[in-house]
Amino acid sequence: MATIVQCLSSCATLNSKFKSLSLNGASSSSSSSPTSSFSIRRGVCSSLSFAQSVSQCVAFSSGTMWVQKKTVRHSIVCEAAPTKKADSAAKRARQAEKRRVYNKSKKSEARTRMKKVLEALDGLKKKADAVPDEIVTVEKLIGEAYSAIDKAVKVRALHKNTGARRKSRLARRKKAVEIHHGWYVPATAQAAEAATMAA
DSSP states (O other): OHHHHHHHHHOOSSOGGGTTOOTTSOOTTOOOSTTTSOOOBTTBOSSOBOOSSSSEEEEOSSOEEEEOOOOOOOOOOOOOOOOOOOHHHHHHHHHHHHHHHHHHHHHHHHHHHHHHHHHHHHHHHHOTTOOGGGHHHHHHHHHHHHHHHHHHHHTTSSOHHHHHHHHHHHHHHHHHHHHHHTSOOOHHHHHHHHHHHHO
16 A cells, blocks of 8 residues: 555656545545445455566556565664673682681681780780699680681681691790790700700
C-alpha cells in the first residue's frame, strides 16, 4: 500500500480520475457494496496488478508505470552488557576476604602476646628488689607468645623468618633482664673471669 501512495504522489501524468482514488477500500463513487471497493487477493487488485519480481509493475487503465522496489535495511542496536564479575572471580574475592580476616586475627594475637611479654620484662627490669622466681611468670608469657607466633607461621599469616626473628627478640630481651639483675652470667664473661683467676 505504501508503494501505491508513492506512485500516486510522484506521478503527475496520470488521468485526473485516479487522483480521487481511495486507498482505504472505497472508490470516489462512495458505493457501500463490497464489489465497489478494492478486493485484495494475493497482491492482485481489481484495478491494479503487482508483479512478484524485484520490480513492481503497477498497471492502470490509462497506462503502465514501473516502480523500483526499495530494500529495507534494519538497524540492530546493541546494548552493552552490565559489568558483572564472573562466578569464579566472585568466589576468589570471597575467599580472599575470608583469609584476610583470618590472617589478621592471627597476626593481631601474636602482636598482643609479644606486647604483654615486653611490658612484663620492662617492669621486671625497673624493679630494684626483683627475685629470680619472678622470671617464671615472664617465661610463661613467653611460651604463650611463642605458641601464637608458631600458629601464625603455620597458617602462613607470618613468614617463617619473621616468626623466628620475633621469638629471638623476646629471648634476647629476657636474657638482658637476667644479666641486668645478675641472674645469668654469659659464657664469655665466665671464661674471662676464669682466665683472670688463673693468671
